[in-house]
Every structure is written in structure tokens, then in C-alpha cells.
Amino acid sequence: MLGFLWARQTGLDSPVQLRRAEATRRVLSLELNKDRDVERMHENGINSLDIEPVESRYMLSGGADGIIVLYDLANLHKSQSYTCKALCKVGKSHPDMHKFSVETVQWYPHDTGIFTSSSFDKTLKIWDTNSLKLAEVFHFDGTVYSHHMSPLATKHSLIAVGTKNPKVQLCDLKSGSSSHILQGHRGEVLAVCWSPRYDYILATASADSKVKLWDVRKASGCLITLDQHNGEKSKASSEAVNTAHNGRVNGLCFTSNGLHLLTVGTDDRMRLWDSSSGENTLVNYGKVCNTSRKGLKFTVSAGCNPEFVFVPYDCTIAVYTIYSGQKISILRGHYNSVDCCVFQPHFQELYSGSKDCNVLAWIPSLREPVLDEDPKKSGHQAHINPAFKDAWSSSEDEG
Secondary structure (H helix, E strand, O other), X not given: OHHHHHHHHOOOOOHHHHHHHHHHHHHHOEEEXXXXXXXXXXXXXXXXXXXXXXXXXXXXXXXXXXXXXXXXXXXXXXXXXXXXXXXXXXXOOOOOOOOOOEEEEEEOOOOOOEEEEEEOOOEEEEEEOOOOEEEEEEEOOOOEEEEEEOXXXXXXXXXXXXXXXXXXEEEEOOOOEEEEEXXXXXXXXXXXXXXOOOOOEEEEEEOOOOEEEEEOOOOOOEEEEXXXXXOOOOHHHHHHHOOOXXXXXXXXXXXXXXXXXXXXXXXXXEEEEEOOOOOEOOOXXXXXXXXXXXXXXXEEOOOOOOOEEEEEEOOEEEEEEOOOOOEEEEEEOOOXXXXXXXEEOOOOEEEEEEOOOOEEEEEEOOOOXXXXXXXXXXXXXXXEOHHHHHHHOOOOOOO
């Protein structure tokens, strides 16, 4: 760290390099924080979390009990120990509460005045945050597994919705109607995700083992069907053999720069794809246990070097380097299956929700991260986490 500060002060390095180094250090030292609790509000498992991108202060949670809770993550009293309080909730006494499990919650990307929720009750609801009243409701023929709004779109206000119906629905917030559908999948659509780089690029994952990239401006829609074997993308074979996984694909997440797409499937594999060419990069993450029969909400870091992906893994959260596939650490603290996690990029914090009804806060520790010591070695021989070592190298010989 002293080397980074000296290089910054003398003008040898840009402020970005120091910021990336410190962000990386903080992610590598994430631990369950004993001084920060998140108020327990759910009576059943937590399926979805989302932190608003404007201030990164308010968080939504959606549960299998149909309840939606809004939390304030700020430590207003500046005390060492504090609880993130629930500001309000859409609970059992609310007339417009979802009847069944809430699968996805998301803030409107451009301000905190609106948030959205979708549920197994076949609805997508648009909420006024201040009054907690419904602004709009979209009804569907089948169970809703996932929805997503583009984080950067300004020319459209489309919400992509994945349901039990193989057709991907696009709902327009401006008109309040379902604008059009994307046809191509042959199984229920378990996950949808807009690109953080291009306004009109959408990724969808389905129980038919396929992942498709779409340009919603085009009549044909589908740009490419991802093929795990990187085979010929001819029109004749594309629809017949191109599969992303050897099982249901139930998780999607673009990297923060939008250049790559991560997918997870029930074949216990995670894959990294080039989002422009659709090529499987063949990064090996090993076995990524995934027994979920619905959507799995995982997340990625932002502003780090290297970048990381956080994947719910049974009762834990596994942390991998995105481009090398190395498992860096496992975050343990939940006592039932973890279904979702969300990254807070301003302070490099992670929040996770589980079937144990708890939301846990993972906060960077003050000490430097190290791997577990080998009992055969003395304490001074403990090794620095290899990802941490690479990110902090000040040697001219190492990149």
C-alpha cells in the first residue's frame, strides 16, 4: 500500500490504480461482520436482493413469504455496532401484497422513487417507493421467474420478463403494456439480464439448456445461441445442437464492463462467454454446485483487478476470479441454502439472502487477507492470498 501511495503522490500512477488496488484488497478480505446486522423481517426464505445504484444506500429484499422489505444500509449514528433497519415493508396487511413467492426485486435504475417486483403469482408490479402504492401491474399466463430493467437505457424503458412460457416478454413502462415478445426458447425462461454496455442487448437463459443474446430492435431478435463447444454457428445446426449447459440454465450475470457474460446451470458448471462473439472462453471454475430449480441470483465485483464473481453455493458463497477461474475463498455464515447475493461497489460490501430467513452483511476486514495457515508450517510462513499478491505486486517484472 505504501508503494501505491508513493507512486500516486509522485505522479507515477493514476488515482485509478490506487483505487483498484484498495478495492481489490477489500474484496479479498470480506468477512461476516460481527458489528453489523440486517433487521430480520422475513418469515421464509429470501429470494432476491437489490441495492439502488444512485446512492447505494437503500436495499430491497423479496421473500418466499411474498413480503418485500426496504432497508437503509447507512450507519447514521456512526457507532461501531449497528443494525440496518427496515424502513418499510409490503407485508401481509398490505392490500397489494404478492400472493406467492417474490422471485425478483429491482430498483428503477435512475432514481429511488420506483421499484419493481415479480412473483410466482404471475404478476410484475411497479411500486411508488414513497407511498408504497402500485403504479402499474402486468399480468402473465405463467409463473414469473425473473425480470430485469436495463441499467443504462435512456431511449427505452423496457422490462424483460422470464416466465414459465418459453416466450420472453418485454413490458414497456411508458405505455403500461407488453410491447412485444421474443420467440426462440423451448422451455421456461429462468433468467434474463440486460447488457450494462449496450442499451438493446438482452441475455436470456432457459430450462431448454440454451442461452440466447438478443437485439430487441431487430425483427428477428436473436443474435446468437451460445454453444459450449464453440461449434459452427450455421443456421442449420444452431437451433438443433447449440446448448450452453448440459442442464437447465438458471443464472445470468454480465461482467461490470459488459464484455463478458457468466452463466450457471444445473450441470454444476459456470461458464464465461465473450458477449460480442458468443465464444465460450473455456475458463474452468471446477464444480459449482447448483441444485436450484428456479433462478439463481449471483453477482460480480466492480472496480477491482482482478474482478471477482460471488456465487451462492449450498449454505455458503464461493468467490472466484472471473478470468482465471480460481476459487479465492468461501464465505460461511448461513445455516441454510443461499439463494441470492448483491455487491455494493462503493464500499466493496456484499449482502446475501438465504432460506434461513436472514440477510447477512459481509464487510472488508482491516487486516490484510491471508490464506489458511498450513498446520505443518510456522505462523510466519502463512502465504498471502495469490489473487491479492498479483493485484498488489509492485515488482517491475510482474504485470
